[in-house]
Amino acid sequence: MAVTRYLWPGCSALGVLLWGIGHAGVLPEERADVLYHSYDGGGVTVSGPSLLVLKKVGSNTELNGNYYVDSISGASIDVQVISGASQYSEKRTEMTGGVDYQHGNSTMSLSYTNSKENDYKANTASFNISMDMFDNMTTLTMGYTRGWDTVGKTGDPTLAAGLDRQNYRLGISQVLTRNLVMELNYEGITDEGMLNNPYRKVRYRDPLDTLDGYSFADEKYPHTRTSSALAMRMRYFLPWRASLSAGYRYFADTWGIDAHTVEVGYTHPLLDRWMLETTLRQYTQTSADFYSDLLDFNGSQNFYARDKVLSSFSDSSIGVKLGFDIIKGGWHGIDHASLNLAWNKIWYDYRNFRDLRVVLPAAEVGNEPLYHFSANVVQFFMSAWF
């Protein structure tokens, strides 16, 4: 987990994602994907492979499996400030197995995910059901996820704290016209247990520290968190065979955070074998009630955190994905296959998280410049349908 709390207490995205591919009354296509991913930003590099296979067993059942690795190295601003620029490296391995069962216009999905790293273990079980109705113009989806995590700390074998997670999902997808489809999704998530990052520190004014004017202490988080997210998305078919998509999500939680996400996308086929996708995304959030960049004194609040993820900030990103069909029309049992390259650039701008790498006289503590950084996210993957 390291000081960056890189891995948010996790539930597998994949088990949930796979359930939604296609309509409820049709199982997802059989396919295999091999992906290499790389994230580079804020002094941290995260890279690794992901393998995904979907294979039908009989006419109504399909199995899926995913193997995913994050190899993390570098030194984020938290590590640089608290530990003195020490580099670190660690690895997270995640495995997911799932089954989809189709009956009439409904599909039921079960999946189980195990994620391991040296100081964080997560087990997640998901159940989803989706139903096509109204002459297949409407798809209703419901889902429930339960997760059990164990939080540890390198160098402290006595720490093995639990964290329980539950997700509740409800979604509806509606065909509005012959060119327009809209979906509405809600997800409620509750966490209970160890929500602290055992490595991260909060800082407070310290008159005894005549050099910097501040000192660090352990963070203290509430033991529960409940959040709600409501999202609406639309996709429109354009007359020249391209599509335009737009989405908005509102988020609120019991820690006092409100967030808004807006995203637009454009997909355009090129020549006979190419597909170009572009996206723009804007995100903004308020800070948690107990977030503080600089406490007046040690323990001045009931709860206190200086995780920049809980601060007030915005991020903007652009994305480009280019796909090329290397096989069309069948070849040795493969229906078709594609090669894809994707790049995203993300800019993060913090409004109340300061860059402590800039050292000011003790009298000016709290006036350090605000932190900002950018990240490059690259994916290269091959997909084959069979």
Place this chain on the structure above:
Amino acid sequence: MKLQLPLLLCAGLLLGGCSHLEPWVKPYERANLADPVMSADRDPVSSAYIAHVYPVREAARGAAGGHGGGCGCN
């Protein structure tokens, strides 16, 4: 959970309204909707990865795009 009530009201209105409506887009009129450019999740291995990237660095989570929901966290 302050979003729960409006959501339930919307769902009730949508579902209640369906009983008085006939499907207005016939199956043979859905060629454009079935085109690959209209797929919300054409590359699930890529979507799953991107669904990791954002929530790790943002507090918001849930209702991730294009697939009827998803926690999108690691």
